[in-house]
Amino acid sequence: DSGVTQTPKHLITATGQRVTLRCSPRSGDLSVYWYQQSLDQGLQFLIQYYNGEERAKGNILERFSAQQFPDLHSELNLSSLELGDSALYFCASSLTVPGDGYTFGSGTRLTVV
Amino acid sequence: AQTVTQSQPEMSVQEAETVTLSCTYDTSENNYYLFWYKQPPSRQMILVIRQEAYKQQNATENRFSVNFQKAAKSFSLKISDSQLGDTAMYFCAGGGADGLTFGKGTHLIIQP
DSSP states (O other): OOEEEESSEEEEEEEEOOOOEEEEHHHHHOEEEEEEEEETTEEEEEEETTEEEEEEEEETTTEEEEOTTTOOOHHHHHHHHHHGGOEEEOOOOOESHHHHHSSSSEEEEEEEE | EEEEOOOOEEEEEEEOOEEEEEEEESSSSSSOOEEEEOOOTTOEEEEEEEEEETSSSSOTTTEEEEEEEEETEEEEEOOOOOGGGGGGEEEEEETTTTEEEEEHHHHHHHHE
């Protein structure tokens, strides 16, 4: 157990739907990062939050949004889902920015049918 | 912002051999860290080794070591006495103010 919890582990949904992925960072970590990994691809940075505030944005689509709550957990919302959104979505956390260590959750595997 | 380049999509070596995975990076930041992550078939991201950019000494973790050439912006990973369990995707990553930027990965196969 890495200390970063992601739920759900698997999600199957239809095109056009909306889903929410949840991440609880490792205890004490203030920063949360979201990544998308498509099949046989590297990890694409989506968005970063630090202590509740958006810190950096990567290649995140307008259909996607995220937030970090006062208890530091984060949610990634994906709407108007398309087949191409099928991927493994990782959350990572770190204490500092830049982090001297990034701990990853086990990911949420999203399948859009 | 950072860029990270891994030029070896796939490598294959025999068990017990030594293998080196290459990585180059580019950044305008002064305060950053470099990492190698392992992703086995389970898809879990596992930290292999970490290097602070301000440290000249190369990091070492058991069979894993890095060759950090800051001027050349090179950060290679050496795996000694390779084992079957080392078979995985290996990602080089740079950590800066904007978070962690990954290379495209090297698929390492250890042959028995």
